[in-house]
Amino acid sequence: MKNIxxxxxxxxxxxxxxxxxxxVHGNESFGVRMLEKVxxxxxxxxxxxxxxxxxxEAIKQDxxxxxxxxxxxxxxxxxxxxxxxxxxxxxxxxxPYLDEADLMLDVHASNNPESVEFVIxxxxxxxxxxxxPFEKVSWNWDEFEPGSTDYYMNLQKKVGICIxxxxxxDKESEKxxxxxxxxxxxxxxxxxxxxIGLKKQTYFKIVDLYKNKNVFKKFKDFDDFGKLNDKxxxxxxxxxxxxxxxxxxxxxxxxxxxxxxxxxxVAREETLLNKESLNKEKRNGE
Ligand SMILES: [Zn+2]
Numbered sequence: 476m477k478n479i480x481x482x483x484x485x486x487x488x489x490x491x492x493x494x495x496x497x498x499v500h501g502n503e504s505f506g507v508r509m510l511e512k513v514x515x516x517x518x519x520x521x522x523x524x525x526x527x528x529x530x531x532e533a534i535k536q537d538x539x540x541x542x543x544x545x546x547x548x549x550x551x552x553x554x555x556x557x558x559x560x561x562x563x564x565x566x567x568x569x570x571p572y573l574d575e576a577d578l579m580l581d582v583h584a585s586n587n588p589e590s591v592e593f594v595i596x597x598x599x600x601x602x603x604x605x606x607x608p609f610e611k612v613s614w615n616w617d618e619f620e621p622g623s624t625d626y627y628m629n630l631q632k633k634v635g636i637c638i639x640x641x642x643x644x645d646k647e648s649e650k651x652x653x654x655x656x657x658x659x660x661x662x663x664x665x666x667x668x669x670x671i672g673l674k675k676q677t678y679f680k681i682v683d684l685y686k687n688k689n690v691f692k693k694f695k696d697f698d699d700f701g702k703l704n705d706k707x708x709x710x711x712x713x714x715x716x717x718x719x720x721x722x723x724x725x726x727x728x729x730x731x732x733x734x735x736x737x738x739x740x741v742a743r744e745e746t747l748l749n750k751e752s753l754n755k756e757k758r759n760g761e
Pocket of ligand 1: 500503
């Protein structure tokens with residue numbers, strides 16, 4: 476039985492093959508609502524767009540996933556522990572669409588009301604990240620969190636973008652997701668129109684993922700993408716104090732009893748787009 480629903484829309488002119496995903500995490504239902512609202516009125520002019528509602532079972536149960544995080548299942552050869560899970564099979568239903576696609580947009584949201592909205596992609600997708608209505612663009616996730624839909628597109632050097640649109644129950648998240656989808660489809664040539672909601676953007680390179688060796692307790696609450704002005708105590712891994720450095724940005728700091736869990740990420744403000752200013756920074760640091 477299929478665990479995805481696909482709606483294909485074609486233009487009359489040749490063009491790009493685009494995949495748009497929602498519901499990769501079943502409890503981020505806003506993406507599904509947004510697509511259901513938008514699709515009937517969309518007039519695809521060039522190429523083809525496959526809208527994929529992923530993980531229908533998790534959507535039905537309003538759960539992030541049923542057996543395994545679907546957004547860690549996208550591999551050419553799936554690890555053994557994934558292969559027979561519902562999500563492993565679901566990824567294999569989606570992968571043929573990604574294999575034939577030129578570009579992919581994966582729509583996510585958070586269940587945390589405090590969450591910050593941001594883009595995830597690699598430098599080959601910056602040209603698309605640029606025109607999305609987001610102030611924060613993060614990159615270099617793949618070495619720390621492989622197996623995502625964008626990871627799979629990156630393997631093939633294609634454009635793959637994941638958007639974290641904010642709190643899933645916030646109307647603004649839905650509007651942001653809709654604007655992002657429209658701008659993405661305009662930039663791919665799939666539809667005609669004008670970009671809306673462009674933002675001045677900051678680029679963050681993910682440079683570290685902290686995994687705990689004992690029970691991890693955070694020292695205090697940290698804002699996502701909050702900048703550290705000094706070397707800062709982040710938490711305790713058993714008895715050991717865990718620090719991050721001046722100039723680091725922190726993401727998703729959380730307590731964890733599960734050893735080897737993802738306790739927090741560290742990012743640096745850095746982009747490949749503006750090579751000159753990067754070189755300047757380097758010279759200043761010498
Ligand atoms: Zn998600």
